[in-house]
Amino acid sequence: MATGRTHRPATRSRGIPEATVARLPLYLRALTALSERSVPTVSSEELAAAAGVNSAKLRKDFSYLGSYGTRGVGYDVEYLVYQISRELGLTQDWPVVIVGIGNLGAALANYGGFASRGFRVAALIDADPAMAGKPVAGMPVQHTDDLEKIISDNGVSIGVIATPAGAAQQVCDRLVAAGVTSILNFAPTVLTVPDGVDVRKVDLSIELQILAFHEQRKAGEESAADDGDGAAEPAVTKAQHRKGPDGDVPAVMPA
Amino acid sequence: MATGRTHRPATRSRGIPEATVARLPLYLRALTALSERSVPTVSSEELAAAAGVNSAKLRKDFSYLGSYGTRGVGYDVEYLVYQISRELGLTQDWPVVIVGIGNLGAALANYGGFASRGFRVAALIDADPAMAGKPVAGMPVQHTDDLEKIISDNGVSIGVIATPAGAAQQVCDRLVAAGVTSILNFAPTVLTVPDGVDVRKVDLSIELQILAFHEQRKAGEESAADDGDGAAEPAVTKAQHRKGPDGDVPAVMPA
DNA sequence: GACTGTGAAGACTTTCACAGCA
DNA sequence: TGCTGTGAAAGTCTTCACAGTC
Known part of the structure; x- marks a missing residue:
């Protein structure tokens, strides 16, 4: 293999x-x-x-x-x-670009924790022409058209994606094609990349969902003091449920 | 992750x-x-x-x-x-509060991914009196003084901390004392909480550092084509290094 | 025939507990 | 004596591979 x-x-x-x-x-x-x-x-x-x-x-x-x-x-x-x-490779300087300068992208641009660890924000990139030239964190936002040039001019190998989910894969592809080999993805979508490219993702809502899972458990445990198979609710319980094409189960979620 | x-x-x-x-x-x-x-x-x-x-x-x-x-x-x-x-417990509504409405807190308040998953931002809280009453994401920022009342009035059990590191533990303590049992921490600091309280953390700079580690490896591997014990660099190699109180190693980092 | 559900094997991670060194 | 460094044990997670079911 x-x-x-x-x-x-x-x-x-x-x-x-x-x-x-x-x-x-x-x-x-x-x-x-x-x-x-x-x-x-x-x-x-x-x-x-x-x-x-x-x-x-x-x-x-x-x-x-x-x-x-x-x-x-x-x-x-x-x-x-x-x-x-x-x-960790922090004795060298790592230029990074942030793509997608919305609320989150701007917050990242302003985040002090990067600079103090050897990461230098080399450029901010956004697809909105109206953003172009506007200063964010003391730095003019550049347009996506120039993405490739910005990457190669600055020798960037790490990219941060903070675009909406719909644009992320496309941005990712362009970053990779331009030479970026590490990507930090804040967009709530799965990115596909070629071998040799690393992706790490941060998904704010996923973290909350994991907390909610445990929170729900806590609430459930209050009633069932013994540690049994605390099926406190009259809901569907594990393997015994057989689904029908309808049944008593709501078919749709609060989207 | x-x-x-x-x-x-x-x-x-x-x-x-x-x-x-x-x-x-x-x-x-x-x-x-x-x-x-x-x-x-x-x-x-x-x-x-x-x-x-x-x-x-x-x-x-x-x-x-x-x-x-x-x-x-x-x-x-x-x-x-x-x-x-x-x-996951998403069939119920989870009111959350966000404490610390700086760049990141504001971005979180505006983030659509929460609402769509059963999370409802019940309040935005900040310690800066100048922020109080200012609308962020269509919601007035409230002052930290009212934290306890806000938590209990809204039945909040999940709190998001987006304050500077220095304030995080104190905010955490107050949240917990007021009844919050799950915390999502964006401040770059370790939080201490009593048993029964869950903490998850998101640290933006940590993710970048992990990427940098792998990025550095990639750069190093380019030279060593064979898959051996590629000790490509003349640097210190595993256990064999003995430190002296000085030696050729820089004693200080770029902070 | 297609695809799920799952024991069992394997890989990775954490924890224990103690030998060994300053 | 005090604390690191590390084999070995225990625990967790992933992957394999195939029996079972539609």
């Missing part, structure tokens, strides 16, 4: 597990805060607490990077900040 | 794995699109493609909900929309 992988092949991360990679930014944030308070060293226990994970996990994560701690003492804060930054 | 929850052992989700729950909104979105095109049934293969997962995973996921398909045919779109909505 050489190349023909379906979609997300875990991207051969030179031994560092994906789950660990996803936590490195968390550690980095906690470490940066310590660094700003001039704390010289930190134990796995303390750092784990600051990052919101447990210490065994943190130590295991760090063990994939190397042996950067000192037994009996802990980790040198500055040194670890450097190592993690390097591992 | 942004995960949440401070620690807690998987919140007793009545058998449905957390990973499955996290994908239900994805399926729901794909199904809703099919429904709008009046597609009556769909196979696991088709739906999986539309949701960006593979079909085995999708079938396994659905098997946790019940036997809702028909062998040889596929799934009834409307029926599945209903079942998933119910499972």
